[in-house]
Amino acid sequence: MPDRPLLHLAGVHTHIGEYHILQGVELQVPRSGLTVLLGRNGAGKSTTLRTIMGLWHASAGRIRFDGQDISALQTPEISRAGIAFVPEDMGIFSNLTVQENLRLAAIRGSFDEARLEWIFSFFPALKRFWLRPGGTLSGGQKQMVAIARAIIEPRKLLLIDEPTKGLAPSIVDNLAQAFEELKARDTTILLVEQNFNFVRSLGDHVAVMDDGRIVHHGSMAELSGDESLQARLLSLHARAVH
Amino acid sequence: MAAAATDVSDLSPAQAGTEALEALPGRARDLVPGVLILAFIAMALPVVGSVPTWVTLTVAGLAMGMMLFIMASGLTLVFGLMDVMNLGHAAFVAVGAYTATLLVGPLKGLLESGSVWASLAAIAAVIALSMLVTAALGWMFERLFVRPVYGDHLKQILITIGAMIIVEQIVLVLFGANQMMLPMPEALRGSLIVGDVAVERYRLVAVGVGLVVFTGLALLLARTRVGLLIRAGVEDRAMVEALGYRIRNVFIAVFVGGSALAGLGGVMWGFYREQFTVAIGAEVLVQMLIIVIIGGLGSVTGCFAGAVLIALSTNYVSFLMPDLALVSNILVMMLVLLWRPQGLYPVNKH
Numbered sequence: 001m002p003d004r005p006l007l008h009l010a011g012v013h014t015h016i017g018e019y020h021i022l023q024g025v026e027l028q029v030p031r032s033g034l035t036v037l038l039g040r041n042g043a044g045k046s047t048t049l050r051t052i053m054g055l056w057h058a059s060a061g062r063i064r065f066d067g068q069d070i071s072a073l074q075t076p077e078i079s080r081a082g083i084a085f086v087p088e089d090m091g092i093f094s095n096l097t098v099q100e101n102l103r104l105a106a107i108r109g110s111f112d113e114a115r116l117e118w119i120f121s122f123f124p125a126l127k128r129f130w131l132r133p134g135g136t137l138s139g140g141q142k143q144m145v146a147i148a149r150a151i152i153e154p155r156k157l158l159l160i161d162e163p164t165k166g167l168a169p170s171i172v173d174n175l176a177q178a179f180e181e182l183k184a185r186d187t188t189i190l191l192v193e194q195n196f197n198f199v200r201s202l203g204d205h206v207a208v209m210d211d212g213r214i215v216h217h218g219s220m221a222e223l224s225g226d227e228s229l230q231a232r233l234l235s236l237h238a239r240a241v242h
Numbered sequence: 243m244a245a246a247a248t249d250v251s252d253l254s255p256a257q258a259g260t261e262a263l264e265a266l267p268g269r270a271r272d273l274v275p276g277v278l279i280l281a282f283i284a285m286a287l288p289v290v291g292s293v294p295t296w297v298t299l300t301v302a303g304l305a306m307g308m309m310l311f312i313m314a315s316g317l318t319l320v321f322g323l324m325d326v327m328n329l330g331h332a333a334f335v336a337v338g339a340y341t342a343t344l345l346v347g348p349l350k351g352l353l354e355s356g357s358v359w360a361s362l363a364a365i366a367a368v369i370a371l372s373m374l375v376t377a378a379l380g381w382m383f384e385r386l387f388v389r390p391v392y393g394d395h396l397k398q399i400l401i402t403i404g405a406m407i408i409v410e411q412i413v414l415v416l417f418g419a420n421q422m423m424l425p426m427p428e429a430l431r432g433s434l435i436v437g438d439v440a441v442e443r444y445r446l447v448a449v450g451v452g453l454v455v456f457t458g459l460a461l462l463l464a465r466t467r468v469g470l471l472i473r474a475g476v477e478d479r480a481m482v483e484a485l486g487y488r489i490r491n492v493f494i495a496v497f498v499g500g501s502a503l504a505g506l507g508g509v510m511w512g513f514y515r516e517q518f519t520v521a522i523g524a525e526v527l528v529q530m531l532i533i534v535i536i537g538g539l540g541s542v543t544g545c546f547a548g549a550v551l552i553a554l555s556t557n558y559v560s561f562l563m564p565d566l567a568l569v570s571n572i573l574v575m576m577l578v579l580l581w582r583p584q585g586l587y588p589v590n591k592h
């Protein structure tokens with residue numbers, strides 16, 4: 001019997017004002033591994049993550065997480081159910097130091113030293129700017145803090161929105177290492193990305209969005225190995241760019 | 243803003259955390275507004291032309307500034323954290339002052355004893371009761387008037403002004419329309435004389451209370467988890483919720499706390515005035531709003547600096563150019579906002 005997906009969106013619609021952004025999203029995120037959500041700008045990827053997180057409320061459809069219907073829950077309850085969110089703008093608190101940003105995320109009150117050491121092992125730079133205000137950090141440093149904050153406590157699911165956007169290659173490599181470490185710890189990740197080359201070796205499953213709907217889902221291995229499929233699906237992105 | 247980072251790369255996480263907790267955060271502080279205020283005070287001396295007069299005006303300005311800060315501090319947190327324009331905040335100042343009058347009779351012995359410590363104890367008791375009453379009123383106010391209009395500034399303005407009128411009318415029904423008397427404790431009347439300089443005792447108490455409140459708020463914000471939540475929430479409420487916190491509970495706590503602080507301010511202001519009407523809060527509402535704006539929404543440090551600046555400038559201008567006294571606050575606001583449009587100590591908001 002196949003494992004029940006950790007996250008299941010069934011016929012999810014989201015309206016933002018008068019705009020109908022998500023138009024019946026059907027998405028299943030298997031337990032463990034990394035699921036990539038690809039698509040062009042404006043496809044609805046970020047809205048999907050924000051809807052899962054309760055930051056936008058679905059106007060129709062159901063969202064089930066680990067067997068629980070979270071459609072009607074508020075954002076704090078969804079977070080406490082075991083979902084961590086790294087938004088596209090990283091959401092770092094500028095006036096708080098790095099240490100304070102992480103301390104806030106440690107809902108239980110104190111750091112797990114072993115876990116913090118583990119985070120330092122793939123983000124050693126965090127130690128250098130531990131007491132610096134978040135607002136003084138570079139984009140790459142902020143992204144490290146954002147991901148460190150998301151994993152400072154064990155979570156069942158990480159929602160990460162375009163983490164490599166605008167980052168230097170060395171930082172991107174750091175992130176790739178971090179995601180591999182997380183996968184090794186059986187953390188489930190739903191990653192929104194436009195950088196296919198970054199995710200083709202990292203991702204296990206892939207879903208492609210266009211115009212508020214999932215237009216393809218399958219294994220990353222299948223998509224990586226099928227250039228015609230890549231051209232057909234990812235050219236959705238290329239058409240939008242041109 | 244340049245940061246003076248403390249390198250903790252050689253420390254274990256626990257040591258790094260302890261180091262951080264025991265030391266002030268290793269970041270450069272923006273001292274410019276503070277230095278400018280000190281320079282403003284210093285420059286007033288040759289203009290005033292008399293050291294005793296200058297000292298008297300400065301202490302009076304600082305005392306007034308402390309009382310304004312206490313009254314406005316809750317307002318800036320409500321504005322900054324909850325994005326709520328609560329123009330009914332002045333009602334809590336009035337309720338604080340009126341509640342204080344209830345204890346004048348029972349505490350008459352202490353208030354008229356001539357003992358400084360007895361007077362301070364009496365004031366502390368009055369403050370405790372007033373803060374309790376205004377906190378409870380704040381809880382009801384948020385639930386009845388503010389909660390239904392989150393996110394709509396126009397409705398907030400209208401409903402909170404209306405609520406303030408309701409509260410004031412209830413106060414009039416309970417206490418009558420006559421002026422209320424709140425005599426200053428005997429031991430705190432008069433002045434301390436040092437050479438040619440006379441400094442009113444009560445003003446020194448007001449400065450002391452203001453500093454205690456500022457220090458308490460600063461420590462709360464910098465060293466406690468609640469303070470972390472408030473500072474983060476002022477910046478980005480949605481992200482705080484995404485971390486698992488019910489920001490609405492923080493809202494309520496801040497609103498209640500802010501109301502209690504307004505009540506405290508009302509007590510201090512009421513003792514200073516010794517007689518007042520129900521408009522005691524409304525009379526300082528514009529100044530409170532100016533202080534919140536020039537300080538930076540949601541910034542306690544900014545509110546402190548703004549209150550001191552407004553009060554000092556009011557005192558100096560009233561002495562030197564009485565015709566400009568009424569507009570001095572507006573002039574200060576214009577100058578500050580031309581220099582720093584986001585306020586003296588702005589909070590970055592997402």
